[in-house]
Amino acid sequence: MTDATLIVAMETHDVRFPTSRYLDGSDAMNPDPDYSAAYVVLRCAGGAEGHGFAFTIGRGNDVQTAAIRTLERFVVGRRPDDLGALYKEMAHDSQLRWLGPEKGVMHMAISAVVNALWDLKAKLEGKPLWRLLGEMEPEEIVSLVDFRYLSDALTPGEALDILRRAEPGRAERIARLTADGYPAYTTSPGWLGYDDDKLRRLCKEAIDDGFTQIKLKVGADLEDDRRRLRIAREVCGPGFRIAIDANQRWDVGSAISWVNALREFDPYWVEEPTSPDDVLGHATIARALAPIKVATGEHVQNRVVFKQMLQAGSLSVVQLDAARVGGVNENIAILLLAAKFGVPVCPHAGGVGLCELVQHLAMFDYVAVSGSTDDRIIEYVGHLHEHFVDPVVIRNGHYQAPAAPGFSAALLPEALAEYAFPGGPAWNGDGSTT
Ligand SMILES: [Mg+2]
Numbered sequence: 280m281t282d283a284t285l286i287v288a289m290e291t292h293d294v295r296f297p298t299s300r301y302l303d304g305s306d307a308m309n310p311d312p313d314y315s316a317a318y319v320v321l322r323c324a325g326g327a328e329g330h331g332f333a334f335t336i337g338r339g340n341d342v343q344t345a346a347i348r349t350l351e352r353f354v355v356g357r358r359p360d361d362l363g364a365l366y367k368e369m370a371h372d373s374q375l376r377w378l379g380p381e382k383g384v385m386h387m388a389i390s391a392v393v394n395a396l397w398d399l400k401a402k403l404e405g406k407p408l409w410r411l412l413g414e415m416e417p418e419e420i421v422s423l424v425d426f427r428y429l430s431d432a433l434t435p436g437e438a439l440d441i442l443r444r445a446e447p448g449r450a451e452r453i454a455r456l457t458a459d460g461y462p463a464y465t466t467s468p469g470w471l472g473y474d475d476d477k478l479r480r481l482c483k484e485a486i487d488d489g490f491t492q493i494k495l496k497v498g499a500d501l502e503d504d505r506r507r508l509r510i511a512r513e514v515c516g517p518g519f520r521i522a523i524d525a526n527q528r529w530d531v532g533s534a535i536s537w538v539n540a541l542r543e544f545d546p547y548w549v550e551e552p553t554s555p556d557d558v559l560g561h562a563t564i565a566r567a568l569a570p571i572k573v574a575t576g577e578h579v580q581n582r583v584v585f586k587q588m589l590q591a592g593s594l595s596v597v598q599l600d601a602a603r604v605g606g607v608n609e610n611i612a613i614l615l616l617a618a619k620f621g622v623p624v625c626p627h628a629g630g631v632g633l634c635e636l637v638q639h640l641a642m643f644d645y646v647a648v649s650g651s652t653d654d655r656i657i658e659y660v661g662h663l664h665e666h667f668v669d670p671v672v673i674r675n676g677h678y679q680a681p682a683a684p685g686f687s688a689a690l691l692p693e694a695l696a697e698y699a700f701p702g703g704p705a706w707n708g709d710g711s712t713t
Pocket residue numbers: 524526550551577627629
């Protein structure tokens with residue numbers, strides 16, 4: 280790469296959207312989120328930019344932004360060429376690693392920077408990220424993964440076999456994605472703060488828009504859940520997939536009894552029934568609730584916990600998150616683990632910009648890893664897309680394959696200014712919303 284691709288500056292922004300005013304995103308554990316991005320821009324000498332962010336729900340976004348700043352020394356003065364090596368350099372830095380290791384605020388900061396590097400690399404190569412990854416040689420993909428702590432479940436050789444097996448159909452799947460897109464489900468009807476009329480109207484709209492699955496938030500009050508699920512089932516009809524999401528609300532025993540009390544409404548999966556760290560608890564819940572599936576992942580902190588969940592039979596749906604684990608690289612490890620264990624990946628996307636990012640990972644999975652969309656579906660939420668340069672496009676219940684180069688991560692400059700915290704106009708210039 281030339282001097283033009285030398286990264287000469289890192290810029291960060293604390294961006295917050297006052298979504299709590301409308302109860303968008305409200306659930307049993309997060310009643311009033313302000314969807315936020317700890318946002319990073321990498322600038323190259325030649326003018327190219329890479330954008331990335333960590334998603335938070337408001338307070339603490341300043342802490343997340345400060346964590347991103349500590350990574351400036353790893354990227355300024357470098358080029359986005361060997362992203363396997365650069366990711367491992369950040370994740371293995373012994374002093375920063377002490378703050379995790381490989382979990383929490385510091386790991387999410389690495390994710391933001393890694394994803395910004397991938398946005399930059401994809402732009403420099405003139406391809407949308409899903410296609411850049413989907414056209415890489417299997418050996419190169421394997422070189423992006425950190426196999427430390429994985430080899431008892433997945434070796435580099437096995438990863439290579441998975442990728443080679445998927446190679447023959449790649450071109451056909453790229454063509455199919457470009458024509459038809461990738462299936463989506465919508466969480467928009469199901470936020471806990473919405474009233475029954477809004478729930479009914481949004482369920483109907485989801486069907487009219489071509490979605491084949493919706494998700495409802497549960498876990499605050501059992502009678503409310505029964506009433507809301509009855510309404511959703513009435514509107515959607517039998518056989519339509521309705522997932523439920525407790526956002527970590529329950530202990531193991533109450534997860535089992537609560538979901539059993541909702542069984543008559545035929546929930547397709549129960550999401551985050553308990554702590555995302557509780558590998559064995561999830562396994563107990565999965566055994567007790569089968570054939571209802573257990574789904575989790577949006578708060579699973581790294582590939583090691585995913586590995587254990589797959590080994591223990593704790594989940595039947597892997598919900599990776601584009602901005603939580605160590606970015607694109609660690610998510611490739613998680614996609615390969617899921618393929619090894621034969622578990623479908625249905626990514627998490629409830630947040631600002633997560634739909635934009637995660638579509639690329641699911642499409643890469645289809646093209647080059649699992650080779651399948653069977654029982655695979657990407658979450659869709661309808662908020663805040665208008666603030667992005669290259670927002671997701673949903674048609675007939677499907678994400679349309681992004682065509683613009685990059686990772687679809689960039690917010691519009693006017694959004695960065697309007698929602699800057701605490702000084703932006705959306706926050707009255709002083710962090711208040713009233
Ligand atoms: Mg969820």
